[in-house]
Amino acid sequence: xxxxxxxxxxxxxxxxxxxxxxxxxxxxxxxxxxxxxxxxxxxxxxxxxxxxxxxxxxxxxxxxxxxxxxxxxxxxxxxxxxxxxxxxxxxxxxxxxxxxxxxxxxxxxxxxxxxxxxxxxxxxxxxxxxxxxxxxxxxxxxxxxxxxxxxxxxxxxxxxxxxxxxxxxxxxxxxxxxxxxxxxxxxxxxxxxxxxxxxxxxxxxxxxxxxxxxxxxxxxxxxxxxxxxxxxxxxxxxxxxxxxxxxxxxxxxxxxxxxxxxxxxxxxxxxxxxxxxxxxxxxxxxxxxxxxxxxxxxxxxxxxxxxxxxxxxxxxxxxxxxxxxxxxxxxxxxxx
Amino acid sequence: xxxxxxxxxxxxxxxxxxxxxxxxxxxxxxxxxxxxxxxxxxxxxxxxxxxxxxxxxxxxxxxxxxxxxxxxxxxxxxxxxxxxxxxxxxxxxxxxxxxxxxxxxxxxxxxxxxxxxxxxxxxxxxxxxxxxxxxxxxxxxxxxxxxxxxxxxxxxxxxxxxxxxxxxxxxxxxxxxxxxxxxxxxxxxxxxxxxxxxxxxxxxxxxxxxxxxxxxxxxxxxxxxxxxxxxxxxxxxxxxxxxxxxxxxxxxxxxxxxxxxxxxxxxxxxxxxxxxxxxxxxxxxxxxxxxxxxxxxxxxxxxxxxxxxxxxxxxxxxxxxxxxxxxxxxxxxxx
Numbered sequence: 001x002x003x004x005x006x007x008x009x010x011x012x013x014x015x016x017x018x019x020x021x022x023x024x025x026x027x028x029x030x031x032x033x034x035x036x037x038x039x040x041x042x043x044x045x046x047x048x049x050x051x052x053x054x055x056x057x058x059x060x061x062x063x064x065x066x067x068x069x070x071x072x073x074x075x076x077x078x079x080x081x082x083x084x085x086x087x088x089x090x091x092x093x094x095x096x097x098x099x100x101x102x103x104x105x106x107x108x109x110x111x112x113x114x115x116x117x118x119x120x121x122x123x124x125x126x127x128x129x130x131x132x133x134x135x136x137x138x139x140x141x142x143x144x145x146x147x148x149x150x151x152x153x154x155x156x157x158x159x160x161x162x163x164x165x166x167x168x169x170x171x172x173x174x175x176x177x178x179x180x181x182x183x184x185x186x187x188x189x190x191x192x193x194x195x196x197x198x199x200x201x202x203x204x205x206x207x208x209x210x211x212x213x214x215x216x217x218x219x220x221x222x223x224x225x226x227x228x229x230x231x232x233x234x235x236x237x238x239x240x241x242x243x244x245x246x247x248x249x250x251x252x253x254x255x256x257x258x259x260x261x262x263x264x265x266x267x268x269x270x271x272x273x274x275x276x277x278x279x280x281x282x283x284x285x286x287x288x289x290x291x292x293x294x295x296x297x298x299x300x301x302x303x304x305x306x307x308x309x310x311x312x313x314x315x316x317x318x319x320x321x322x323x324x325x326x327x328x329x330x331x332x333x334x335x336x
Numbered sequence: 337x338x339x340x341x342x343x344x345x346x347x348x349x350x351x352x353x354x355x356x357x358x359x360x361x362x363x364x365x366x367x368x369x370x371x372x373x374x375x376x377x378x379x380x381x382x383x384x385x386x387x388x389x390x391x392x393x394x395x396x397x398x399x400x401x402x403x404x405x406x407x408x409x410x411x412x413x414x415x416x417x418x419x420x421x422x423x424x425x426x427x428x429x430x431x432x433x434x435x436x437x438x439x440x441x442x443x444x445x446x447x448x449x450x451x452x453x454x455x456x457x458x459x460x461x462x463x464x465x466x467x468x469x470x471x472x473x474x475x476x477x478x479x480x481x482x483x484x485x486x487x488x489x490x491x492x493x494x495x496x497x498x499x500x501x502x503x504x505x506x507x508x509x510x511x512x513x514x515x516x517x518x519x520x521x522x523x524x525x526x527x528x529x530x531x532x533x534x535x536x537x538x539x540x541x542x543x544x545x546x547x548x549x550x551x552x553x554x555x556x557x558x559x560x561x562x563x564x565x566x567x568x569x570x571x572x573x574x575x576x577x578x579x580x581x582x583x584x585x586x587x588x589x590x591x592x593x594x595x596x597x598x599x600x601x602x603x604x605x606x607x608x609x610x611x612x613x614x615x616x617x618x619x620x621x622x623x624x625x626x627x628x629x630x631x632x633x634x635x636x637x638x639x640x641x642x643x644x645x646x647x648x649x650x651x652x653x654x655x656x657x658x659x660x661x662x663x664x665x666x667x668x669x670x671x
Contacts (some may be wrong), residue, residue: 092493097500141665141668141669152489152490152493153489153668155493155496156426156489156492156493156496156668157665157668159431159496160661160664160665160668161661161665163601163602163657163661163664164657164658164661164662164665166657167654167655167657167658167661168658170526170650170651170654171644171645171650171654171655171658174645174648174649174650175644175645175650262500263500305508311507311508312507312508314504314507315504315505315507315508316504316508317504318500318501318503318504318505318507319501319504319505319508321501322497322498322500322501322504325497325501326478326494326497326498329478329490329493329494329497330478330490330494
């Protein structure tokens, strides 16, 4: 272990640096291209000077918060997916597929219908509660007594719960005439993120990621097997509770900001593991960086494919995600 | 040989369900946004209603009831075939991605081809069929493995994933469209029975007239296929051909139905289960019951959906998911 540890660590450093570089480039690209392309010079001035003109203002007030949101949400969802995959030892786990986003969506519909005076922070909290309920529902239904969380059962339970919660949210939305508010909130995607929203979201995601990194070691052990973790003296219940809380925090706040976004949490951890191995101390940071880059890319595509209209980012992610899903599903299905 | 008592039981259920459907249809006729009270139903039928009453009954309520009945029947039969052929009690055209395939084709056609009002209607089921078939082939190939055949859970899983992705594709496609067209497609995705007028029924009916007897005629083959591959070969059934013919019928039935009503899942899941509960697993007995149960289920779902939220109502597809998803979970837990 010691002998191979050092070169691997050096390689990890380079991979991570490359990942950060890609993210920085994607960030710049996403600021330049859009409904209206902006010269790179103006992007530079918007970021690092006090100058203002019309284009610089567009970047500062519209594009910059939006792309920051894409980065934060991408990192949060990818990390949440990685944690879920490690914790349930399930290659198909993803917040969007396991009822979390649907639960948060339902909570938003309930919030708009019954407590319209909640405000932004209140709605975010409601989203968390819904996310937690959705996740508990799926984990509870997907677990069978014999073999724990079998990958296929979990995803199927997730799919059915998702169907159900979305239908319920739609029924409530129509019955109480708040459909427009809910879809303004969720289907709007990353569009229209404000600095005020970022002020709520960024600290939460930062805190969530920090806790996740602190537990990365335990997560690696847990991802091997429950027995090994318990044998090594890990208090598995406590660790799992903490990690679940992190997942709910990260996924819930993401839904509150950009609406449902499946497949990011599924794809990115697989990419990260292919790059840096199975140690979650490496997987988590890599997944966060890769997730941020991927969502920046998807959002840039969303804004440019059919200018001046916007394509929902979630739809682009879904289309990018399906080949991945099929490959993983074929492989994952072998075991059961 | 089928016991006489069972045959009699099935006949009783057939008539019982027909009565239930008739009763539900009458209730459905009297309920809705525009007022048409129950005591005016019979006079209106006999031609003594006001112009408004006649309009509501003959041009709004009745075509809608007819189309939901027909679509529910087609979806139920499609689900029964899928469950039998794949030996998978969780199969349903909506869950395994066939509806979504039809949806992508309808979206493409709707967005990129000039719409000739008369012809459009009759072409829609065929277009939907083409898309659904493509999706079905893709999903079948992804879930099929040489040697082990169709793994039931993997089929549902891959289908569910494909369904999410194809829905994503539909959203990408409509994002650049005019708001009016985009609105139509998103209503379609929710399953809001857009084709509630007599010409739509004429467009849907031929598919059912051909396919329902075809499938009922092959019910005993479905029994054999459900036993398993080696048993079917042993009995002397050409399984590849039978399976392909039945699956093709299932895809066509689902595609034709959803092309008129929008994406509706779970009816094809529930109806065959209920039918088997009532008359046992023999397909020659259970298929006709499935068909009636499916029509009744969708009619009930749509009647509730139309009336709980006015004026636009909750889409029939949404109501079906509210009723059907818990049932799916129940089946999943029980296995």
